[in-house]
Amino acid sequence: MKNVGIISLGCPKNLVDSEIITGLLIKEGYNFVSEEKFDKADVLIVNTCSFIQMAKEESINTILELGRYKKKGKCKFLIVAGCLVQQYKDRLIKQLPEVDCFIGTGEIFRILQIVGGKAKKKLYVNLPGCLYDAKTPRYISTPFYMAYIKIAEGCNNRCSYCLIPSLRGEYKSRPMSSILEEAKILSEKGVKEINLIAQDTTFYGMDLYGEFRLSMLLKELVKIKKIKWIRVLYSYPSHINVELVNTMARYKKICNYIDLPLQHINNKILFLMNRHYNKKDIVNLICYLRSKIPNLSLRTVFINGFPRETKEEFNELLDFIKKIKFEKVGSFIYSREKGTKAFLLKSQVPEKDKKYRQKRLMTLQQKIIYEKNKEELGKIKEAVIEGKCGRKKYLKARLQEDAFQIDRSVYVYSKEAKKIGDFVQVKITGSDVYDLEGICIEKNSVH
């Protein structure tokens, strides 16, 4: 049996592509090996990210590292897929001679032809982005109780700093029946938490049905008995409508969690970013969301040091964060990407100022979440057990309002034995800057 190893870089949308590549190969009789066994792999694959400079460097370094396996191991095929290929195309062939074949974001289904030795070319790049359906072989690489479902590919928002529309194409929604069928299949396999992903999940359906259909999709998904949590990631502020908010507020299964990348709050910068909303829209939206969805956990992301951002505009952003007190904030320093409109903007902010602004912003947020975590003390919340944590009788768990791998953990004391994937009721008893502590309070933890 041949062995295949894959490294998936970048976002969960790219991870789904990697899971499809792996699923296709396993169906073809390949055996999936983890990183520590890459020296035994016949085929090694890197599914790359090209979102910002740092991601590109990580992609190149990973390819070179796997290239070394090819020189010393039994690896016959080194294949590079994903956004880096879609962006740089044939320029990569000269720079990376150790790679046998390059496939763009629209070519992942070509993997069998390539490992079957039937590839006629070294590079396959076509229209970006591809959608799969419920019957597409997919190897779920996340823990058995949770999975991502990609509901659409591509993006039409055209933010001035972003390459993704050129790497993933126009927005393409998956038919609702295909998503529902996949969710049912996953739930039969033991998946309890579904994470809906796309570049912009809130635009779902507009291209295919001529209307926003995320609310309708959620109403169908909550009917799947075995699913306990449904989380929506990557919302776009001006695509959130009343119907969607009412649906999210109405169903307990839909996590009281909104991932709402805002990028900035100053109107001039939002305009230069080509974000289709202004400060007043955002303040009204956040007030409305918090008034409708109880215990809402709001996650957002900001870009630091966008061209022409003045100290005053940065301070306006800090004041906004101080006022709103988000539950979760991530931040990027602006990365000047060739091929984007923002690349051509004058008055680029010096790197040291970008880094200084990011540090100030995240230090402020640290203080906010420290206070917010303290407010959790005494509350009773649902959590999923995710693993051991090296403390006797304590387990690592995650609350419904925390997303996998990006948000906080809760370390739970349990008298009774619990298994990974158990859903339990937890009373919060302790907090620190990042994480929480608690005790299991329900005997009959629901598996």
Ligand code: SF4
């Ligand atoms: S919404 Fe903007 S930042 Fe996000 S993928 Fe689309 S163009 Fe890029």
